[in-house]
Amino acid sequence: MEAESNQLVGHLLQGVLLCGGLIAAALVYLRERKRPPNRAALTAVIVERSWSTRSVLILLGTLFLLYFAAAFAGQFFYEERIPAVRLAVTYVIYALLVIMVALFNRARGADWAGAMGMGRGDLKKLLFSPVIYLAVIPFIMLLSKGWHELLSRFAGGEVAPQDVAEMVANGPRSWLEICYMLTAIFIAPIYEELIFRSVAFPYFVKRGGLAAGVVIVSVLFALMHFHAPSLAALALLSATLCLAYWRTSSLWTSVGIHMIFNAVSILSLNVAN
Numbered sequence: 001m002e003a004e005s006n007q008l009v010g011h012l013l014q015g016v017l018l019c020g021g022l023i024a025a026a027l028v029y030l031r032e033r034k035r036p037p038n039r040a041a042l043t044a045v046i047v048e049r050s051w052s053t054r055s056v057l058i059l060l061g062t063l064f065l066l067y068f069a070a071a072f073a074g075q076f077f078y079e080e081r082i083p084a085v086r087l088a089v090t091y092v093i094y095a096l097l098v099i100m101v102a103l104f105n106r107a108r109g110a111d112w113a114g115a116m117g118m119g120r121g122d123l124k125k126l127l128f129s130p131v132i133y134l135a136v137i138p139f140i141m142l143l144s145k146g147w148h149e150l151l152s153r154f155a156g157g158e159v160a161p162q163d164v165a166e167m168v169a170n171g172p173r174s175w176l177e178i179c180y181m182l183t184a185i186f187i188a189p190i191y192e193e194l195i196f197r198s199v200a201f202p203y204f205v206k207r208g209g210l211a212a213g214v215v216i217v218s219v220l221f222a223l224m225h226f227h228a229p230s231l232a233a234l235a236l237l238s239a240t241l242c243l244a245y246w247r248t249s250s251l252w253t254s255v256g257i258h259m260i261f262n263a264v265s266i267l268s269l270n271v272a273n
Contacts, residue, residue, distance in 0.1 A: 013268060017137050024134035037247060043210050045249045049116060050206040051199060055104050059199065062100065066093050084176055087183065094191045101194055116198040122250035129244075129256025136240045137264075140233050147232035155228075181266060189258035196221050196238065197245045197254050205246075214242045237261060 051059075070089045105112035113119045196217050205213035221238035222231045241254040 010268065014141070017134070017141065017264070021134045021136070021138035024131050025136070025138065028131065028135045039210075042246055042249065043205065046202045046210075046213075046246055047206045048202075049198070050202040051104060051108075053203075056199060056203055059097075059100055059104070063093070063097065063195075066096065083180075087176065087179055090183070091187075094187060097191060097194060101198065116194075117245070117248075117250040118198075118252060122248075122252050125248045125250035125253045126256045128248055128253050129260060132240065132244050132253070133257045133260045133264075136236070137261075140236050143236055144230075144233040148229060151229055184266065185259055185263045189255050189262060192221075193241070193245075193251055193255045193258055197241060198251050201242050201245065210246065214239050217242055 070086075070093065101116075102112040105115045108115065111119065114122075200220065201213050201217045203213075204216045208216070218235045218238035222234040225234055227234075237258075241257055244257055245251060245254045247253075
């Protein structure tokens, strides 16, 4: 009985997202058609935020070393403590990233928040996030379903969820599971947007143009999640986040979309089980 109730709620949620999403997509399309953006000016803003190759390599090299060191951290703890240690190490890496981004932007002679569209004036653009999320979610859902069908047909077997997805799915909540959920909703999006949108996206746009920047960053974003069943959906999500950042010049917009996406995904996992 409970399983049937959860299925009903899950279908209802999908229906609301599809219907609301199609309406939002129509509104966004009409607004953009009525007030077309100045593409050259918006692209110039993103290009201006590009780091040098040396700075990007230093940041990526530091992150690689941190993750490489973190991979061996589990050897010094009992198995039952590894999830907690992994979360603590993740917080340390996140904090170091924010500090490095701030320092690199200050070295360029710019306010670190304003230089990437995270200043106080940009905060109001968070209001665009729910509308953009709704406008794209029907296409993400349809693409994800089609991708899963292809994987099931050619790879065989059921589509396995990500490890984090299994942890936040329905079940008794420990303090650690709650921390993982809150991290996925509120902290991870900021971290990922700093890397992919504020650093990688401007870098590739400056060197290859807007289309190349969107494609390269979206492929990297999808691959870095190391989950084949999510590749198509994550690539489309990343393309949306890149274009939202480009269109509004505010990183808060893409952060907001990312947070909503993760929150709704977690909600969907809980009502579907």
